[in-house]
Amino acid sequence: MAIMKYAPQALKNLFLKPVTKNYPAEPAVYPQGTRGHIDISIDDCISCGMCVRVCPSNALSVDKIKGTWTINRFDCIACGYCAVKCPKKCLFVNPGYQEPKDGKPDETYTKSPEVLAAEEAKRKEAAAKAAAAKAAMEAKKKADEGQ
Numbered sequence: 001m002a003i004m005k006y007a008p009q010a011l012k013n014l015f016l017k018p019v020t021k022n023y024p025a026e027p028a029v030y031p032q033g034t035r036g037h038i039d040i041s042i043d044d045c046i047s048c049g050m051c052v053r054v055c056p057s058n059a060l061s062v063d064k065i066k067g068t069w070t071i072n073r074f075d076c077i078a079c080g081y082c083a084v085k086c087p088k089k090c091l092f093v094n095p096g097y098q099e100p101k102d103g104k105p106d107e108t109y110t111k112s113p114e115v116l117a118a119e120e121a122k123r124k125e126a127a128a129k130a131a132a133a134k135a136a137m138e139a140k141k142k143a144d145e146g147q
């Protein structure tokens with residue numbers, strides 16, 4: 001009788017807690033080290049492009065002038081290598097999975113206007129210094145030629 005074979009386990013199960021979770025009412029708890037998705041603290045990014053160069057699936061792009069960092073969520077394999085290599089440590093492997101969305105898989109993050117303004121000011125200052133140094137060199141060269 002097969003029913004007698006399973007009866008003890010069936011009776012035991014009546015007094016055990018369910019092995020499944022009441023998701024999504026009960027939020028999922030991800031084990032330590034779960035590689036869910038990559039997050040960025042965009043205002044700390046210096047647009048060096050290191051993450052773009054090391055990404056094995058070409059999932060990233062950076063625009064220094066626009067101050068954007070873009071990830072293609074479909075291409076990313078969540079290896080975490082970009083986070084390891086980022087010199088500013090502004091990339092993180094978030095253990096949670098992202099919610100499904102419609103539309104394009106590209107997700108673009110843009111630096112805040114304050115950070116963009118500060119970067120623009122630095123670029124202008126560097127360009128002015130370079131122009132001044134070039135002018136000084138040319139003046140010196142002319143002076144040397146006149147001797």
Ligand code: SF4
Nearest residue numbers: 055076077079080082
């Ligand atoms: S986690 Fe890996 S695949 Fe995803 S963006 Fe970073 S380096 Fe590329």
Ligand code: SF4
Nearest residue numbers: 045046048049051086
């Ligand atoms: S490696 Fe880090 S600092 Fe450099 S572009 Fe990528 S996110 Fe920004």
